[in-house]
Amino acid sequence: MxxxxxxxxxxxxxxxxxxxxxxxxxxxxxxxxxxxxxxxxxxxxxxxxxxxxxxxxxxxxxxxxxxxxxxxxxxxxxxxIAYTFQITSVFPNLSAYDNVALPAQRTLEDGRAKTHLHAAIMSALEHTGLADRANIQAGALSYGHQRLLEVAMGLALKxxxxxxxxxxxxxxxxxxxxxxxxxxxxxxxxxxxxxxxxxxxxxxxxxxxxxxxxxxxxxxxxxxxxxxxxxxxxxxxxxxxxx
The missing domain is CATH 3.40.50.300 (P-loop containing nucleotide triphosphate hydrolases)
Structure with missing residues (x-):
């Protein structure tokens, strides 16, 4: 192989x-x-x-x-290729949802509907157990949850x-x-x-x-x-x- x-x-x-x-x-x-x-x-x-x-x-x-x-x-x-950093690199003033939206948008550049974007974001958040924290500012999340948010951002890139x-x-x-x-x-x-x-x-x-x-x-x-x-x-x- x-x-x-x-x-x-x-x-x-x-x-x-x-x-x-x-x-x-x-x-x-x-x-x-x-x-x-x-x-x-x-x-x-x-x-x-x-x-x-x-x-x-x-x-x-x-x-x-x-x-x-x-x-x-x-x-x-x-x-x-997606890379999550050794030090958390989330945007603290954006919600968890909006943090994931930024990379997710890169996978939907063919103009598909916003519903596809929302589904991709929520899929990544659910994958990492953060769906119930979607609207919380990233800076207010615990350190552990910020690390998981980073992984969600990576997953959003498919x-x-x-x-x-x-x-x-x-x-x-x-x-x-x-x-x-x-x-x-x-x-x-x-x-x-x-x-x-x-x-x-x-x-x-x-x-x-x-x-x-x-x-x-x-x-x-x-x-x-x-x-x-x-x-x-x-x-x-x-x-x-x-x-």
Whole structure:
């Protein structure tokens, strides 16, 4: 099966420091993949390269058979790549409904009726358990609900690839349980790439795990393989602080 996303030799250097260093990566359609690693490993820089937020120094990115290495971020969104940020990026003075309306409008540029837009917005809010908070200002929502609103905004784009950067940060245990169910549900119609520090979430959700360290891929494999990998334990899992 042709991978949905591949990178070859993907590199991002800042004044000689290689934040991402020659990464070869492949992601299958319908997969839930987790990227883990210590702070400074290059995880967020890597997904920022994939979604077009930062340009690569060298290397290539191919999405669904198309070279998108130099494609602007907004065109990648139209191709089906959605990215939720490590820090919440909702519009606090807009309602939850209006926050989701902004990305939803991008999927209805063919002039379909407003009823289609409303249905798309409410579907995304219902998916994330926020339908009953549709008219609440985003800034008045709890931090956990703001994170879920971000996911709803991503879902409104009808993505083929949804990239989630630290989505469970700030969520309660019960909210994390609900989030894991949500991701499994999302994976029935989209591919999910997840950066996550909560190892319980990673081991529970991911079919495969990619471990980054110092800008490079240290290991890849099934959760049980990663848990048993001595190099991974030394670099990441064996430390007391997974930060």
């Amino acid at each position: 042709t991978p949905l996303l591949t990178t070859r030799g993907l590199t991002k250097a800042y004044d000689g420091l290689r934040a991402v260093d020659g990464v070869d990566f492949s992601l299958a359609t319908g997969e839930i993949r987790a990227i883990i690693g210590p702070n400074g490993a290059g995880k967020t820089t890597f997904v920022s390269l994939v979604c077009g937020r930062v340009p690569p120094t060298s290397g290539t990115i191919v999405f669904d058979g198309e070279d998108i290495t130099h494609m602007p971020a907004h065109l990648r969104v139209r191709r089906g 993505p083929r690839l949804l990239i989630l950067d630290e989505p469970t940060q700030g969520l309660s245990d019960s909210e994390i349980d609900g989030f894991m169910g949500l991701v499994r549900d999302i994976a029935s119609s989209a591919t999910v790439l997840l950066i996550e520090h909560n190892m319980d979430v990673v081991m529970e959700l991911a079919r495969r795990i990619t471990v980054m360290n110092a800008g490079k891929i240290l290991a890849e494999g099934m959760p049980e393989e990663i848990r048993a990998d001595e190099a991974v334990q030394r670099a990441y899992l064996g430390t007391e602080n997974h930060g």
